Amino acid sequence: MNKLCQSIRFVAPFLLAICCIACSNDKKLPFYGQREARITKAADGTEKVDTVYQTIPPFRLLNQDSIYITQDAFKNKIYVADFFFTSCSTICPTMHRNLKTIFDAYKNNPDVMFLSHTIDFKYDKPSVLKKYGQKLGVDGPKWQFVYGTKEEIYHIAEHDYLVAVQEDQSAKDGYIHQGWLVLVDKHKRMRGAYDGTKSDQVAQLQKDIAILLKEEN
Numbered sequence: 077m078n079k080l081c082q083s084i085r086f087v088a089p090f091l092l093a094i095c096c097i098a099c100s101n102d103k104k105l106p107f108y109g110q111r112e113a114r115i116t117k118a119a120d121g122t123e124k125v126d127t128v129y130q131t132i133p134p135f136r137l138l139n140q141d142s143i144y145i146t147q148d149a150f151k152n153k154i155y156v157a158d159f160f161f162t163s164c165s166t167i168c169p170t171m172h173r174n175l176k177t178i179f180d181a182y183k184n185n186p187d188v189m190f191l192s193h194t195i196d197f198k199y200d201k202p203s204v205l206k207k208y209g210q211k212l213g214v215d216g217p218k219w220q221f222v223y224g225t226k227e228e229i230y231h232i233a234e235h236d237y238l239v240a241v242q243e244d245q246s247a248k249d250g251y252i253h254q255g256w257l258v259l260v261d262k263h264k265r266m267r268g269a270y271d272g273t274k275s276d277q278v279a280q281l282q283k284d285i286a287i288l289l290k291e292e293n
Contacts, residue, residue: 104291105259105284108266109238131264132157132236137193137222137229140205145220147264154288155189156281157258158272159233159241161196162208166248167255171272172212175257178282179219187262187289190219193233195241195251197226237266257281262292 109130117123132147139145156178160168175190182188194200200208205221223229226243233241233253241253259268259281268284270277 103287105261105267105288108258108269129265130236132260132266133232135224135228135232137224138202139223140202140209140221142202145222149217149220150189150191150260152187152262153189154187154262154285154292155191155260156285157191157193157237157260158256159193159195159229159237159239159253161194161249161251161253162200162204163196164249164251167253167273171255171257174272174275174278176212176214178278178285179214181282182285183218185289188218188285190214192219192221193229194221194223195229195233195243195253197224197229238269259284259288261288 107129111127111129114126114128115123116126134147136144136146156175158171158175160172162168172192179190194205200223202223205223206215209215209219209221230241233239237256237258239254239256239258241251243250244252255272257270257272257278258266259270261267267288268281270281272278
């Protein structure tokens with residue numbers, strides 16, 4: 077998969093989100109991903125159409141403390157998710173330095189969490205993730221670094237978060253991935269995607285978290 081193909085992976089959901097913004101006059105964030113119309117019937121027999129949005133499915137992954145965590149850790153939380161690997165020498169250092177500024181801004185807010193998935197299934201075991209988090213300056217349950225099999229992580233990246241990842245021996249560090257920071261609401265729906273290497277988009281993420289917190293309170 078070349079870099080152009082990686083970028084295209086997010087085009088359809090992004091355009092879908094833009095349509096949502098254009099149709100809304102209030103300060104609510106768009107929804108990313110697939111959606112479907114579902115007809116429900118009330119007790120009086122009347123029917124209405126509800127829109128069901130794509131959600132992040134259940135998962136069970138090892139965290140930096142060698143403890144399995146599930147979606148329960150993020151119940152009733154807003155969180156920012158990303159995909160990285162600890163030996164990355166290209167976009168990851170910038171991406172996580174920028175995300176650390178968001179972490180610092182919301183470190184005292186219990187409704188906001190962070191979830192980083194390593195795509196290096198060979199090296200990034202929990203103990204490596206633990207040292208990485210400590211070096212970054214975060215050590216605690218608010219920012220979870222998780223490890224899983226290649227099948228688990230690559231599937232959730234591409235099919236659920238809509239982020240392209242790939243093992244590629246021709247790449248500088250052996251992997252190719254996008255630097256999206258994905259904002260997920262308390263109902264497991266994707267509400268934004270931001271290039272973690274660009275300071276203006278990271279600043280927008282910080283603003284959008286504030287909007288989402290007001291929307292869901």
